[in-house]
Amino acid sequence: xxxxxxxxxxxxxxxxxxxxxxxxxxxxxxxxxxxxxxxxxxxxxxxxxxxxxxxxxxxxxxxxxxxxxxxxxxxxxxxxxxxxxxxxxxxxxxxxxxxxxxxxxxxxxxxxxxxxxxxxxxxxxxxxxxxxxxxxxxxxxxxxxxxxxxxxxxxxxxxxxxxxxxxxxxxxxxxxxxxxxxxxxxxxxxxxxxxxxxxxxxxxxxxxxxxxxxxxxxxxxxxxxxxxxxxxxxxxxxxxxxxxxxxxxxxxxxxxxxxxxxxxxxxxxxxxxxxxxxxxxxxxxxxxxxxxxxxxxxxxxxxxxxxxxxxxxxxxxxxxxxxxxxxxxxxxxxxxxxxxxxxxxxxxxxxxxxxxxxxxxxxxxxxxxxxxxxxxxxxxxxxxxxxxxxxxxxxxxxxxxxxxxxxxxxxxxxxxxxxxxxxxxxxxxxxxxxxxxxxxxxxxxxxxxxxxxxxxxxxxxxxxx
Numbered sequence: 001x002x003x004x005x006x007x008x009x010x011x012x013x014x015x016x017x018x019x020x021x022x023x024x025x026x027x028x029x030x031x032x033x034x035x036x037x038x039x040x041x042x043x044x045x046x047x048x049x050x051x052x053x054x055x056x057x058x059x060x061x062x063x064x065x066x067x068x069x070x071x072x073x074x075x076x077x078x079x080x081x082x083x084x085x086x087x088x089x090x091x092x093x094x095x096x097x098x099x100x101x102x103x104x105x106x107x108x109x110x111x112x113x114x115x116x117x118x119x120x121x122x123x124x125x126x127x128x129x130x131x132x133x134x135x136x137x138x139x140x141x142x143x144x145x146x147x148x149x150x151x152x153x154x155x156x157x158x159x160x161x162x163x164x165x166x167x168x169x170x171x172x173x174x175x176x177x178x179x180x181x182x183x184x185x186x187x188x189x190x191x192x193x194x195x196x197x198x199x200x201x202x203x204x205x206x207x208x209x210x211x212x213x214x215x216x217x218x219x220x221x222x223x224x225x226x227x228x229x230x231x232x233x234x235x236x237x238x239x240x241x242x243x244x245x246x247x248x249x250x251x252x253x254x255x256x257x258x259x260x261x262x263x264x265x266x267x268x269x270x271x272x273x274x275x276x277x278x279x280x281x282x283x284x285x286x287x288x289x290x291x292x293x294x295x296x297x298x299x300x301x302x303x304x305x306x307x308x309x310x311x312x313x314x315x316x317x318x319x320x321x322x323x324x325x326x327x328x329x330x331x332x333x334x335x336x337x338x339x340x341x342x343x344x345x346x347x348x349x350x351x352x353x354x355x356x357x358x359x360x361x362x363x364x365x366x367x368x369x370x371x372x373x374x375x376x377x378x379x380x381x382x383x384x385x386x387x388x389x390x391x392x393x394x395x396x397x398x399x400x401x402x403x404x405x406x407x408x409x410x411x412x413x414x415x416x417x418x419x420x421x422x423x424x425x426x427x428x429x430x431x432x433x434x435x436x437x438x439x440x441x442x443x444x445x446x447x448x449x450x451x452x453x454x455x456x457x458x459x460x461x462x463x464x465x
Contacts (some may be wrong), residue, residue, distance in 0.1 A: 002287040002311050010314045011261045016254060018329030019191040025099035027186035027330065028106050028348050031087050031338055032094070032114075033134035033179065035456060037125045041141045046124045047090045051075065053120055054084060058113075068146040084113060088150055089178035091140050093117065093128065099186075103352065103421045107345045114341065114462055129460035130344065132215025132228055132337025132439070134179040135452050142175035151297050152275035153177065156267055160236050162279065169234060176231040180215060181338040183347045186330040187355055195251045197331055198323055200358045201351075202247050203365045203372075205322055205335060206381035207403055211428055212347065213386055214337035214438035222446065225439030226386040228337055232320060239280040240265035243319045246379045261317075261325075269294075269313045276307050283317065340438055340459040342427075349424035353410030364405055370398035388443050396435060403432050 036042050048071050055061050055075055065074030065085060074085035081098030095113055097106045118128045134140065144154040157174040189197050213225035221227060229245075238244045242263050251257050267280040278294035286292060287309050295302040315327065322335035336347050354361055365372060371381055374393055384391050390399070407428045414422040431437050436444070438459070445455055 001290070002309060004284065006311055007262065007284065007287055007314070008258055010311050011258055014314055014317075014327055015261060015325045016191065016194070016258070018327065019189060019194055021188075021329050022190065023188040023329070025101060025188050025330075026103065026106065026348060026352060027097065027099045028103075028110070028345075029094060029096040029182075029184040029186075030110065030344055031092055031181035031183070032128050032341075033131060033136075033181050033338075034091055034093055034121065035127050035129060035134065035136045036139065037127055037453075039136065039139055041139055042091050042126065043124065044090045046121070046126055047086070048072075049124075050117060050120045054113075054117060057116060065147065073145050073147060080109070082109060082113075084117075086145060087177070087181075088153065089142065089144055089175075091134065091137075091142075091178050092181055102417075102419050103345050103348055103424060104419065106348070107424075110344065111462055118460065118462075127456065127460055128341075129456045130214075130339050130341040130438075131442075131456070131459050132181055132213075132226070133217055134181070135218050135456055137179035138219070140179065142178050144178070148270075148273070148275050148297075152268055152277055155277050155295070155297070155302065156280075157236055159277070159279075163236065163239060166239055168238065170236070171231065171234045173231060174235065176235065180228050180231055182228065182334060183212075183336045183338050183344065185333045185336075185348045185351045186326065186328070187333070187351060188329065189331045189355070191254070193358065194325075194331075195253060195257055196358050196362075197355070198247060198257070199250055200362045200365070201323055201333070201354070203378050204354075204361065204406060205246055205378055206371060206385045207406055208335060208350075209382050209385040209437075210399065210403055211350070211407075211431060211437060212336045212339065213440070214339060214442075216439050216442045218442075218446070218452065222443055223388040224386055225388060225437060225443065226337060229335075229382070229386055236267070236280060237320050240282065243280075244321060246322055246382070248377060248379050264317060264319050266313070266317050268318070269307060269310075269316045271296075271307060274298075276305060277302075278307070283314075286313075287311075337439070340427075341462045343438075345424040346427050349414060349421055350407070350410050350428065353413035353422070353425070354406070355413065356416075357409050357413045360409055361406065364402070364409065368402055370395055370402050386439075388440060400432050400435065404429070407432065 034042050051072050060077045061075040063072045064076035076083045083096040085094050087094040100106050144150040160170040215228040217227040232244045265280045276294040276296050278292050291306040296305045324332040333351050411422045
């Protein structure tokens with residue numbers, strides 16, 4: 001058996017130790033839905049043609065992932081580590097930008113790639129748009145990319161019917177990874193600031209919901225501005241609520257953080273290059289067993305297999321929290337929906353500007369009495385603030401002032417970097433002034449009988465595209 005000390009030491013080595021490095025880079029990942037304007041399923045043959053066209057145009061990009069059918073699903077530029085790939089299925093494209101010191105470099109390359117890909121799709125009456133849930137999802141075919149990782153992931157999400165002894169309800173969208181899109185940011189954080197960063201940023205998740213929500217489940221649930229939240233929470237990823245969402249505890253120190261890591265669930269490992277799925281279980285319970293019964297994909301189907309836990313399996317621990325620790329020594333902020341394309345850099349700018357303003361940010365939240373100190377946790381507040389209508393106890397002017405104070409603080413942090421990145425926060429001030437985030441705007445437009453095609457076009461614009 002693997003001892004608790006060995007587990008704790010390995011968690012430290014994988015998650016905490018990498019933050020000893022003194023770095024200050026930014027990483028940005030933007031997932032974007034692909035839409036067939038003929039109101040038919042996305043044509044995967046078109047997707048493959050455009051992937052090949054992109055590689056010819058940008059010859060530095062090399063195949064970094066090839067599916068079982070021989071189609072490229074990931075291209076990587078080894079010089080700057082930019083990746084253009086498909087996320088979960090060929091219905092979503094992702095631009096994962098290599099780490100940089102400034103946002104302007106990232107924005108310039110993202111804009112170039114996006115323009116090329118969008119114009120290429122336009123030739124086939126397909127398009128891209130900046131929405132957190134694909135507005136044409138009902139037309140699409142939901143098949144995972146035929147590769148080890150995505151077949152494993154979809155198999156895990158479809159297994160919700162097997163959890164008949166779990167005190168939670170599951171939604172009926174196991175394919176949600178194929179129609180929902182996020183804008184993620186990775187920042188280098190020092191070990192000294194690790195716990196404080198998690199604690200303070202966790203407290204502003206409700207405000208982020210107000211500023212950034214942009215995933216409306218059109219035709220089924222039009223009163224929630226960020227339906228991505230329940231899609232994660234009420235899936236097999238949420239069997240252990242510690243694996244998703246917020247921390248909901250104030251971590252005291254690194255020991256507390258490591259204890260939290262020990263409370264997470266694990267649901268897959270790899271052996272000989274193949275993924276093995278098993279029922280989601282606590283990490284310590286997993287390592288306390290001599291063998292775990294799982295399933296492995298083979299010849300188009302799944303068969304049972306017993307797997308012996310190895311301490312190295314910790315590298316397959318896959319939490320999907322709003323604030324995630326990564327093996328690279330970064331913190332990944334992943335609670336924000338894909339934004340209207342012209343506002344894409346606002347997400348990274350917001351987090352980057354606040355990263356070195358933790359004390360001031362904490363004081364803003366501590367002193368607030370508009371939404372905090374009202375009997376709700378930050379997690380409960382976020383659930384309330386992703387609704388179309390604010391709850392009665394919230395003063396609209398007060399919460400707008402709090403939001404502006406936080407964005408002002410982010411702007412100050414960026415100004416102190418002396419590069420001019422605060423320009424990327426401009427869209428957030430407009431949202432605060434108009435009392436609308438992109439999701440709320442979609443709901444308002446549709447309630448006023450606007451055409452979804454007009455929203456798709458508007459949210460897909462990159463400046464004058």
